[in-house]
Amino acid sequence: MKRLALALMLAVAAPALAADPSEMLKDPVLEKKAEDLGKELRCLVCQNESIEDSNADLARDLRVIVRERFAKGESSDQVKQYVVDRYGDYVLLNPPFKGTTLVLWLGPFALLVVAVGAAFAFFRRRPSVNATPVVPLSTEEKRRLDALLKDGDRS
Amino acid sequence: MRRLLYLLPVAVFGILALFFLRGLTLNPREIPSVLINRPVPVMNLAPLPGRGDTGLTTADLKGRVSLVNIYGSWCIACVQEHPYLVKIKQTGIVPIHGIDWRDDPVEGAKWLKKHGDPYDRVGVDPAPGRTAIDFGVTGAPETFIVDKDSIIRYKHIGPVTPEAWEQTLLPIIKELNK
Structure with a gap:
């Protein structure tokens, strides 16, 4: 209180x-x-x-x-x-907004634009996980997977 | 091309580092004066009691390169620079005028008796120190170099040290006297 x-x-x-x-x-x-x-x-x-x-x-x-x-x-x-x-x-x-203070006022925004641009370019160029086509499992792989899963059940 | 792009962050870092390094070596107390290359402010300051001059006015600065020194009996750094000002006076190179800033004139006069009087003329600028503010003063001591046409050419912040005098102020005075 x-x-x-x-x-x-x-x-x-x-x-x-x-x-x-x-x-x-x-x-x-x-x-x-x-x-x-x-x-x-x-x-x-x-x-x-x-x-x-x-x-x-x-x-x-x-x-x-x-x-x-x-x-x-x-x-x-x-x-x-x-x-x-x-x-x-x-x-x-x-500080007033004028010629000599342009960098002071606009600098941070310019840096932000550059950073966002760079990030955008970076993520676009990197192949995304979804873009790689999913290859279905072969019969042999399926058999091995089933065996492993069953194995896990028992322990 | 791609390789060059990887160097971009290094370049940006380099530029920023240069700016910050410069910032680290600057003295925040030394605010660049906007009055450089402008006429001395209009002033009409009363004299110190018992000193025998008529005070300090704008007209007194005409015709000779001179120094205007801001001091006060309350100012500790002024005690430090004062013996050197007395020395400068003895060389006769340049007249020094004093502005007794935010001070009791009686104390200001006493202080000059005690520490020596290097001044040609002294004007009293009691609180709120209008003339000092017209000069853009941020503290005492400060010393201005005024040319023959009463234009402010340089502002020195803090005590006038032998180094500052020889390396900065004296060369400017010599140049202006040419």
């Missing part, structure tokens, strides 16, 4: 965000937009965390500046562009 309660509590608890209340915008709609964008932006210090999740000073600075820009009336795309202009596509946790 205790365990169940603990599990339930853990399941219900929302992951804590690093943004402390003093950083948050008063307008809940803008704050939500800022949080959503912040989750897509990589913290340059901890690298696999978003700026929204990170405690690093630089992540805090970026959170503050992102919010300032939203408060000034910029759109999500404008704020995102502001950060990308300074840190490059690397700052986006979800």
